[in-house]
Amino acid sequence: xxxxxxxxxxxxxxxxxxxxxxxxxxxxxxxxxxxxxxxxxxxxxxxxxxxxxxxxxxxxxxxxxxxxxxxxxxxxxxxxxxxxxxxxxxxxxxxxxxxxxxxxxxxxxxxxxxxxxxxxxxxxxxxxxxxxxxxxxxxxxxxxxxxxxxxxxxxxxxxxxxxxxxxxxxxxxxxxxxxxxxxxxxxxxxxxxxxxxxxxxxxxxxxxxxxxxxxxxxxxxxxxxxxxxxxxxxxxxxxxxxxxxxxxxxxxxxxxxx
Amino acid sequence: xxxxxxxxxxxxxxxxxxxxxxxxxxxxxxxxxxxxxxxxxxxxxxxxxxxxxxxxxxxxxxxxxxxxxxxxxxxxxxxxxxxxxxxxxxxxxxxxxxxxxxxxxxxxxxxxxxxxxxxxxxxxxxxxxxxxxxxxxxxxxxxxxxxxxxxxxxxxxxxxxxxxxxxxxxxxxxxxxxxxxxxxxxxxxxxxxxxxxxxxxxxxxxxxxxxxxxxxxxxxxxxxxxxxxxxxxxxxxxxxxxxxxxxxxxxxxxxxxxxxxxxxxxxxxxxxxxxxxxxxxxxxxxxxxxxxxxxxxxxxxxxxxxxxxxxxxxxxxxxxxxxxxxxxxxxxxxx
Numbered sequence: 155x156x157x158x159x160x161x162x163x164x165x166x167x168x169x170x171x172x173x174x175x176x177x178x179x180x181x182x183x184x185x186x187x188x189x190x191x192x193x194x195x196x197x198x199x200x201x202x203x204x205x206x207x208x209x210x211x212x213x214x215x216x217x218x219x220x221x222x223x224x225x226x227x228x229x230x231x232x233x234x235x236x237x238x239x240x241x242x243x244x245x246x247x248x249x250x251x252x253x254x255x256x257x258x259x260x261x262x263x264x265x266x267x268x269x270x271x272x273x274x275x276x277x278x279x280x281x282x283x284x285x286x287x288x289x290x291x292x293x294x295x296x297x298x299x300x301x302x303x304x305x306x307x308x309x310x311x312x313x314x315x316x317x318x319x320x321x322x323x324x325x326x327x328x329x330x331x332x333x334x335x336x337x338x339x340x341x342x343x344x345x346x347x348x349x350x351x352x353x354x355x356x357x358x359x360x361x362x363x364x365x366x367x368x369x370x371x372x373x374x375x376x377x378x379x380x381x382x383x384x385x386x387x388x389x390x391x392x393x394x395x396x397x398x399x400x401x402x403x404x405x406x407x408x409x410x411x412x
Numbered sequence: 413x414x415x416x417x418x419x420x421x422x423x424x425x426x427x428x429x430x431x432x433x434x435x436x437x438x439x440x441x442x443x444x445x446x447x448x449x450x451x452x453x454x455x456x457x458x459x460x461x462x463x464x465x466x467x468x469x470x471x472x473x474x475x476x477x478x479x480x481x482x483x484x485x486x487x488x489x490x491x492x493x494x495x496x497x498x499x500x501x502x503x504x505x506x507x508x509x510x511x512x513x514x515x516x517x518x519x520x521x522x523x524x525x526x527x528x529x530x531x532x533x534x535x536x537x538x539x540x541x542x543x544x545x546x547x548x549x550x551x552x553x554x555x556x557x558x559x560x561x562x563x564x565x566x567x568x569x570x571x572x573x574x575x576x577x578x579x580x581x582x583x584x585x586x587x588x589x590x591x592x593x594x595x596x597x598x599x600x601x602x603x604x605x606x607x608x609x610x611x612x613x614x615x616x617x618x619x620x621x622x623x624x625x626x627x628x629x630x631x632x633x634x635x636x637x638x639x640x641x642x643x644x645x646x647x648x649x650x651x652x653x654x655x656x657x658x659x660x661x662x663x664x665x666x667x668x669x670x671x672x673x674x675x676x677x678x679x680x681x682x683x684x685x686x687x688x689x690x691x692x693x694x695x696x697x698x699x700x701x702x703x704x705x706x707x708x709x710x711x712x713x714x715x716x717x718x719x720x721x722x723x724x725x726x727x728x729x730x731x732x733x734x735x736x737x738x739x740x741x742x743x744x745x746x747x
Contacts (some may be wrong), residue, residue, distance in 0.1 A: 210633055212538070239636030249627035253649035253742075262645060263635040312631070319635065 156183035156353045157240075159204060159320040160221040163381075166199050169213035173199045175382035177218075179372060181323075188364035188391065189357045191374035192406070194267045196383025197357050200326050200374070204355065205241035205325060206234040222322065241269070242321035246328040248308035250300035250315070256283075257296040259311055263319035278318050285351075287344050288316035306337025313344065317352070324348065326356040330363065342367050361407055366396050373403045467690070471722040472500045478715025481542040486719065488688060492700075494716030503723055505680065508599055509694035510724070511745065513673075514666040516602025516690070517609055521666075522659050523608070525613025532614070533621040534643055545573070545618060548562040552611035560675035563604040571600050575691060596678035599690040604676060605669055609662035618701045620654030621647050660735045665727050670698040 159181040166174040181187045189197040191410050198388055199208060200375070206227065208214040220227040224353035227237050248257045260279045261269075269275060279296070285291040288310040301309050316324060326345070330338040345354060345367045364371050372388040387400050399406050405411055481499055484491050489502020532545050572594055582588040591597075624647045632642040678693030695703065701717050706713040 205634065207634060210630060235636050235638050238634055243634035245627060245629055245634075248630040250648070251628060251631065251645060253652070254645075262632075264646070266635060266641050315631075315635065319556065334636065350665050365420075 156351065157223045158183045159323065159355075161204075161354065162219040162221075164203065164218035164220065166196070166203055166208060166216050167214070168208075168211065171263065171370055172205075172347065174383040175384045177385045179385060180371070181353060181355060182238040183353045184349055184351070185369040186345060186354045186367050187358060187370045187388075188368035189372050189374060190359075190361055190364050190406070191354065191383070191386075192376075192411070193359075194373040194379070194383070195376050197372075197374040199383070200223065200385075201325050201327055201355060201357050202243075204323070205243055206237045207243060209234055224330060239263075239319060240321055241323040241325060242316035242394070243321065243325045243327065244309070244312050244316055244329045247332050248305055248312050250303075250308050250311050252299065252301040254300060255297045256291050256292050256300045256303070256311060259260050261317050262315060282314040282318040283311075285317055285339060285348065286310045287313055289345075304337070306333050306340055309333060309337065309341060313341075313348075314387075317348070323353040323355065328357050328359060331359060336400065338363070361395075365391060369396070373398070373400075373406060375402050377405070419420075427529075440546060454531035468725065471718055471725060472713075474715050475719035476715075478712045479719055492535050492682070492716075494713045495707075496559075497710050500717065501743035503697070503720050505694050506700050506720060507723065508665055508688075508694040509601075509677075509692075510698075512690060513602040513605060514663060516599060517605035517666040517698060518659060518663055520603065520654070521609045521613050521662055523588075525610045525658070525662070526617050526655055527620055528610070528614045529617035530531050530643060530647070532618050534639070534647060543713045546620075548611050548614050550611075552615060556672040556706060557671060557675065559604060559608050563600070563672065564674050566601070567604065570597060571603070574601070582667050586688050587690050589687060589691070591687055591689050591691045591693075593678050593691060593693045596676040596693060597691045598694065601673055601676055601696075602690075604672060605666045608669065608672065609665050612662040612665060613655075613658045617651060617655050618659035620651040624650045652742070655741055656735050660732055663731055667696075667724060667728055667731075668698055670702050674699040674702045697721065 159178055159179075161179050161181075164177045165172060177200055189201060191197050193241045202208040203216050204220060204227075208216070212261060216228060222240065226232065230342075250256075251262060254262065255352075257279055260282050264275060264278055268405050271277075288307060291307060298400065300308065300325075303311060303355075309332075313329075325336075330341050333341065342363065345356065348354060349369075356364075356367065368391045370388060371394040372389065373386045374383050374395065375386045376383045386402050387394070389396065389399075394403060395407055398407065478494070479486060479497070482501060483498050485499035486502055487507075488504055489500070490504045492501050492505075493499065493503045527549065532541055532548070536544060543669050559653040561736065575594060577598065578588050583590050596631045615666050626645040627651065629642055632645045637645060673696050677695055677699050679699075697720050701721060708717065
């Protein structure tokens with residue numbers, strides 16, 4: 155159910171602009187890896203290369219290797235659609251489909267995969283909403299529009315939608331940045347539960363959040379504006395926050411810049 | 413809800429997340445600029461409403477005396493002799509021709525127009541979108557007499573063998589039965605109308621498809637949707653109210669189009685045998701009125717034509733209301 159990600163020497167380009175340079179890292183299965191770093195350091199861009207979502211933007215391409223267990227995500231015969239079915243994603247702003255009910259939002263991915271059986275859909279919708287800690291709040295109004303929920307509930311709905319298709323990996327791009335502290339706490343609790351089943355990579359601007367939820371932390375930085383972002387170091391979260399090897403990491407986590 | 417784009421234009425006191433949005437500030441309404449613009453806007457609104465009401469009133473007042481003198485059943489008769497001592501007139505033929513031709517036009521123009529809009533917003537390479545969209549808009553600006561000429565001179569010779577083939581292959585089906593009429597048949601008129609209204613459908617659909625939030629599209633793609641599945645789950649549902657509104661505007665044009673239809677239509681001789689075939693001729697409301705404008709010699713005669721115009725007015729109004737209801741029923745799911 156959960157797979158390891160191995161990245162080797164990855165460069166990310168948007169047309170001629172090199173956005174991220176020379177990233178190599180390993181993401182362990184059933185763990186939470188947090189990406190931290192100042193704005194524009196390429197952490198979100200890099201995250202999107204893990205399910206080829208960067209290709210949605212015109213001119214987006216990579217050099218290097220991303221392996222999901224033994225599968226090369228950028229092999230010539232690899233369909234990006236297939237990659238995204240294995241590597242799910244949750245976005246910065248909750249984006250439930252506004253024209254769909256709560257139920258249909260969660261069922262959307264399964265329906266794309268051709269599941270039509272009402273009974274199996276019902277089952278998956280219920281387990282996914284339960285896994286996303288949302289079931290009790292919405293079980294009496296599954297037919298109501300998903301856009302009618304609060305921001306935090308919408309984000310949990312998006313998580314339920316993402317995990318309903320049973321991905322191997324769940325990518326989260328600043329999932330709490332549009333939410334209030336209570337909703338943030340609910341999402342963080344959820345992340346800690348979900349890591350028993352999924353490999354989770356979370357981008358966050360909030361260093362306390364990284365310290366609270368993640369097992370490992372990667373610090374991204376860039377030398378100067380206009381230069382490509384790069385990975386400064388990655389290690390166990392306790393080590394990165396207490397005893398980083400790089401001066402830049404130390405400066406960032408102690409609040410000297412960024 | 414704007415009837416043009418289908419997006420909410422008038423705020424009803426609540427913002428997207430249900431919070432109050434600011435209303436007009438009382439303190440500033442006394443200033444000259446506010447009074448000027450507020451007054452001008454209000455006056456425009458009132459004038460439009462008054463105009464529609466007055467047009468309806470005019471039609472009714474003119475039509476009622478003629479209808480009182482009518483010796484035939486207005487809705488179910490095919491006779492049209494509004495002059496003389498005992499005038500008798502019915503609109504069945506015009507109603508059938510108008511509705512049938514407009515329906516054919518919509519059946520062709522809506523799917524085709526939506527497909528063109530999807531191509532322009534979702535598939536076409538970026539450099540092509542602007543010029544191609546401008547070309548489609550240009551089609552909307554072509555005067556209808558040009559479509560009439562094109563239909564008569566260029567399209568009719570192509571259509572004739574096609575009609576012959578349909579008649580010989582599907583002639584057993586009442587709607588496609590042979591009539592002996594060629595040229596301005598209902599099907600032919602419907603196809604010409606569809607070409608005239610495609611740009612309307614495309615222009616408005618393109619606007620609303622282009623507004624689909626990137627977040628929704630990315631949400632679908634991240635679930636493993638293909639390009640077409642992404643369009644089906646996000647772009648089309650998001651654009652639905654706009655497409656319905658576009659179809660209504662197009663239908664209004666198709667129902668009321670006069671010049672091209674008058675130019676092309678094969679009118680039936682008085683007392684011609686009735687058939688349901690789409691290869692029948694027959695006047696539409698608009699072409700009948702236009703063809704006979706010179707005959708408005710007595711109040712009863714005039715009233716008969718105005719009564720026919722009134723039916724067209726009511727028809728358009730009814731179709732628009734139905735579309736509005738369809739959009740409103742799904743409102744909670746469209747924001």
